[in-house]
Amino acid sequence: MIFATVGTQLPFPRLIDALAALAPDLGEPVVAQAGPGEAARPGLDLRESLTPDAFSDLFRAARVVVAHAGIGTVLSARRFGKPLVVLPRRHGLGEHRNDHQSATARQLQGLPGIYVAWEVPDLAALLRQGDLEPARDGRSPSHQALLARLRDFVG
């Protein structure tokens, strides 16, 4: 199963349209949390919003998760150990207030288990790839340093 999520704040029709176009050829179910106002599309199991429990269940059940380049989704992918494909929202297309998702995606690229689809056509190849690596929750040196600073501050 492929689980797609656009986050809780803004719609992301470019991603939902892309998945609707791919769904007939993917050979597995596609469940998408699409936010309010998305019309039903054949081949997609669309949900407007999900409770935290339902979100966790779908995340766990997924083979691969597709999402915007939102940090919440990245952290969920690590928590549940799933491969994550992100399509960054573009400010130029009216998909977000600024272009921070492209910057986030540049930083994410190359991290284990996180795959960046810079353009819609990149999605097809990534979703058909059978050997995607899971994202992992490991404490990086940078994460350790941040914890140490906080520990030190609190005393």
Add this chain to the structure above:
Amino acid sequence: MAGPKRILAVASGGGHWQQLMLLRGAFEAHELHFATTLPGLPEAFDARPATIIPDCNRNAPLAVLRTTWALLRRMIARRPDVVISTGALPGVIALALGRLFGARTIWVDSVANAEEMSMSGRLARRVAHLWLSQWEHVARDAGAEYAGAVL
């Protein structure tokens, strides 16, 4: 001052909350109390004790008041020594109230803000004793401190 401190940890649902969860390891020696905006989240992360507070943003003044009231009640009941938030606006309010009550305050700007300090983060500057960005270049530009990131 030795001994465990009372820490109030506040984050809106979604990415802010997830980042707060990744910082928990820094506070193991202390008494943590969580506050977030999405019912069910604390249970999903086994974050107890926790309070659900109303969400708000700067375009809805009435919601800001409701959030402030809910946090004020927490603050009076808990009297935290430290208030920490990863965002968003409810976290800024929590830090401001925390200062009124004499707490030390920490702002950790969301790692999602890779180009500039978030709007909430800029507001938090005035009320945060420790004002952090998780990006070195953002911290440098804003005059904040960089100590690492949850990525």
